[in-house]
Amino acid sequence: MSYLVGSGLTSYGKHEGSSTLDLMSQASNLALKDAGLSRSDIDGVICGYSTTLPHLMLATLFCEHFGISPQYAHTVQMGGATGLGLVMLAKQLVASGAARRILVIGGENRMTGQSRDSAIQVLAQVGHPVYEVPLGATIPAYYGLLASSYMKAFGSTEQDFAALAVLMRQHASRHPGAQFQKPITEDDVLASRPIASPLKILDCCSVADGGCAVVVSAEPVGGNPLKITGAAQHHNAQHISAMKNLNDFGAGQCTQRALQSAGRKLSEVEYIAIYDSFTITLTMLLEEIGLAPRGQAGNWAREGRFSKDSATPLNLHGGLLSYGHCGVAGAMAHLAEAHLQMTGRAGERQARRSGISLLHADGGVLSSHVSLVLESV
């Protein structure tokens, strides 16, 4: 068995003057402290890429900066799915014996480390360099295309998408580290600045600075261990022009395999952490996974079925949409919140029951998927 024994999460938003390595270091210090471990206890380091610090060997660069010399270290690139992919890898590394205490890190000054145009252009590169990117396509445009197809197939409306943005903001209002904490209404979302129809600015996650780290261990050390009981991946085509099916991206079968590897069923899940780069992303993932019927995710959010006191609370820190999105660490914030929830340390955000959690993230344009199952010890 492998255990998640500590987590560290910075606030997301503007960290003027902090570099990728600074944010990775801050998060790592928080995670080590949370796990009750010191630098010398770490024998493995895996991290995600940073768009503001492109480097051939970011993990080794970080280790030098942070002052550790592990037996195992490298970087992983799976777009938005990287954070959960790193935890899946850490679970397997621990099981294989390659390392026993692994520091898993994401961090980036995505907001202040580059211009907004630069961030948009770098991220658009998940599209095809010949057949898609030269069209002036952007990540919101790719997801706008998917949203138009999804609305036609399943009857979701822009107002339904808005309900999910409202929910994430409501959750973020209880987290002092969230980039956006002021409550919003569905009308606010509908009236917000158009980006790539049907998506408005409040349907889109932010660009933030921030960092998040966790420690994965072969033993349940420290005061707050969780079991990592299930993990799975699924990979589609990289580009939406090459997707076989625009209405099934494999998130459902991916989570089913993760649950199966944990010996659990979807109906047993008590807390959910789902990637929400856009309201359409969250809609599609919730509905593919089976956490809401097709076309109903927005309605279910309105009815309180994903709220703090519901049977399946969702992203109680506010998600990418409102806690913020700083790249690899973006989805790791979902993980840090799940850790707090599952160890009863979420304060006023604390859900009633969260002994079994399901996490899911995607990278690219629903191109890569990773699911994790975490359970209380």
Added chain:
Amino acid sequence: MNSNDWTQGGDHLHYQQCGTCANRWYFKRDFCPTCGQTSPNTHLASGLGKVCASTLVHRAPSDEFRAIAPYRIVMVDLADGIRVMGHAEVDVLMDDQVRCEVRTIAGRSLPYFVKDTHVS
């Protein structure tokens, strides 16, 4: 005229087809991504098809595209059996029958879909 052949089909789109397994695809390569056969055939596409996804882009990524924003990007299922992303007339809707032209947009040659009035 467009200096930039899209992509080498000039004013038409290209697609490829495998002579062994009959698979068709859009992104050019020198083998069949389904069966691995190494001499695929390259064809000119009719460029006729139906809009299967559509977005009006307001937030452009660069100055060249800011100058023409908002612009419509669509995905079209071509009768040729491939799916293509391109620009389109702003008032093109989902399910519209469209026809591909190659036009100069934001200083570069790109596929551009117009409503096909011959079909409906």
